[in-house]
Amino acid sequence: MRGRRLAWLLVPGLVLLLAGFLIPSVIMIFAPPETAAAEVFARLGQMLTDPYDLAIIGRTLGLGLIVTIACVVLGFPTAYLLARSNSRWSGVLLAIAIFPLLLSSVVRTFGWLVVLGSQGALAQALVALGVVSEAPQLLYTPLAIVLGLLQLFLPLAIVACYSALAQVDASLDDAARGLGAGRARTFWTxxxxxxxxxxxxxxxLVFAGSVTAYTTPYLLGGSRQRMLSTQLYTYSSTTIDWAAASSIAMVMTVLVFAVSAISSLIGRKARVE
Amino acid sequence: MRSRRPVVASLAVLGYVVMIVPLVFIVITAFTSGSTLRFPPEGWSLRWFSEALAYKPFMTSLVSSLQLAVLSAVFALLLGVPVALAIHRGRLPGRSLLEGLFLSPLIVPELVVGLALYQQFMIGLNLDNLSTLLIGHTVLMFPYAVRVTGASLALMDPAVEDAARGLGASPLRTFFTVTLPLLRPGLFSAGLLSFITSFNNVPLSLLLQSRDFRTLPVTMLDYVQQNYTPIVASTSVLILAGTVVIAIIAERTVGFAKIFGGINT
Structure with a gap:
């Protein structure tokens, strides 16, 4: 059953990958329909100097960064408690943290429309408490996008941190504590x-997901808070500007590849040390 | 636990609030008797559930979503299992490079893949949108099939297969009577993961939609943009219920945290 003869088993998968993914992606970037490659690069150059386009790139990066930090700050402690707790509830709590990964992003994001809408729970509560006199604009703000993306990607952050924490021997914590280190010092060292x-x-994972997510910026940011993803869809379905759509696709792909490369570098360095 | 680690515990509580509270509000709103998403609801009724079940666009697209998810999960397994076998059992040069290549659809943004398939297949080759969607979803599920069944294969002792071969079984017979049965939990996990991922997908399904065939999430997204009725809340609750059923099935079989979180508990 073993040996090089098995190589032919790769063929159907390779055909799918090449014809259904790699080749179309490369053609899209360098030669979209009725557009020359030069036009795409000209549009890309324009995008990287135009203030409007730069604002969209900046917003996408900025919100992505905020969501990433928020996910780690909330996700790591959650994973730490789940991994170190002996309570019988920790299994249930872990399941509750994983469950959103199975649930449609449309459903999850829709919840924020109910909470943040002008007739929604938060706005009504703020009015009722007398904090504001009329319902504040909460939807279609950067805050709405951050909350939506945080909810979307927090489970992913918890799972990734949990897997790493579960591999760390808990008795090391006890050893440090036994040698006199405080809780905070044990945690940080x-x-x-x-x-x-x-x-x-x-x-x-969170950053790459945040800068490419579509549903959340579309529903919670709308046309007021454009991001790369919603802009890409507008160019490819409403205005049919293939050069612009391809330019955004290129920016997005480069962003995600750069982040993956940086993270594998950091990962390798951590292992060497 | 809470009193001894106040900072860590409050951050965790905040995390759960962000993950869960919006869902709670969806459930509450779904049972309103009013006709807006106003909170608190004006009264209680099951009205929006019957409206959701009677709303043709949602029900038609639900069937489309289920068809697409089942077909693409099956295709991904049919193409992915041979690849996993070749990678883990064949003595091939550049094994990790190959594995990386087959996992690459996970890295490229889905919107980019969707746009590429839309341009090349639907516009360029005039392919219908169902076929294009099937190709796209299969490509997207493919890494799950390769990785999850590959992980099962890596855990399996190859000596069992060698024993079958030594006793005179043909490679094909060895595969169907020894490898495949041992692989069943991996196949089930990969299939369920693919099904869920395809069913929930928005970027590909959005770019590759047509009037005749669109998926439920895309139809809901379109509806939300134009209307502000609780019908999306009740539909969301129905999807939530269906997802809970899948989570329970997962827990009763291979293990929920294992399939969807990659965590062995």
Whole structure:
């Protein structure tokens, strides 16, 4: 059953990958329909100097960064408690943290429309409490996008951190405590450095997901808070500007590849040390 | 636990609030008797559930979504299992490079893949959108099939297969009577993961939609943009219920945290 003869089993998969993914992607970037490659690069150059386009790139990067930091800050402690707790509830809590990964992003994001809408729970509560006199504009703001993306990617961050933390021997914590280190010192000098690769994985997944997500910026940011993804869809379905759509696709792909490369570099360095 | 680690515990509580509270509000709103998403609801009724079940565009696209998810999960397994076998059992040069190549659809943004398929297949080759969607979803599910069944293969002792071969079984017979049965949990996990991922997909399904065939998430997204009725809330609750059923099935078989979180508990 073993040996090089098995190589032919790769053929159907390779055909699918080449014809259904790699070749179309390369053609799209360098030669979209009725457009010369030169036009795409001209449009890309324009995009990287035009203030409007730069604002969209900046917003996408900025919100992506905020969501990434928020996901790590909330996700790591959650994973730490789940991994170190002996309570019988920890299994249930872990399941609750994983469950959103199965649930449609449309459903999850729709919840924020109910919470943040002008007739929604938060606005009504703020009015009722007398904090504001009329319902504030919460939807279609950067805050709405951050909340939506945070909800979307937090489970991913928790799972990535949990997997790393579960591999760290809990008795090391006890050893540090036994040698007289306080809780905070144990956390920062033992727990965090040993599970660092998990944090890097979590941050990479969240950032790459945030800068390419469509549903959340579309529903919670609308046309007021354009991001790369919603702009790409507008160019390819409403205005049919293939050069612009391809330029955005290129920017997005480069962003995601760069982040993956940086994170694998950090991961490798962490392993060497 | 809470009293001894106040900072860590409050961050965790905040995390759960962000993940869960919006879902709670969807459920509450779905049972309103009013006709807006106003909170608190004006009264209670099951009205929006019957409206959702009677709303043709949602029900038609639900069937489309289910068809697409089942077909692409099956195709991904049919193409992915041979690849996993070749990678883990064949003595091939550049094994990790090959594996990376087959996992590459996970890295490229889905919108980019969708746009590429839309341009090359639907516009360039005039292919219908169902076929294009099938290709796209299969490409997207493919890495799951290769990785999850590959992980099962890596855990399996190759000596079992060698024993079957030594006893005179043909390679094909060895595969169907030894490898495949041992692989069943991996196949089930990969299939379920692919099904869920395809069913929930928005970027590909959005770019590759047509009037005759669109998926439920895309139809809902379109509806939300134009209307502000609780019908999306009740539909969301129905999807939520269906997802809970799948989670329970997963837990009763291979293990929920293992399939969807890659965590062995």
């Amino acid at each position: 033992i727990v965090v450095p040993l599970s660092w690769p998990g944090v890097v994985v979590a941050a990479t």
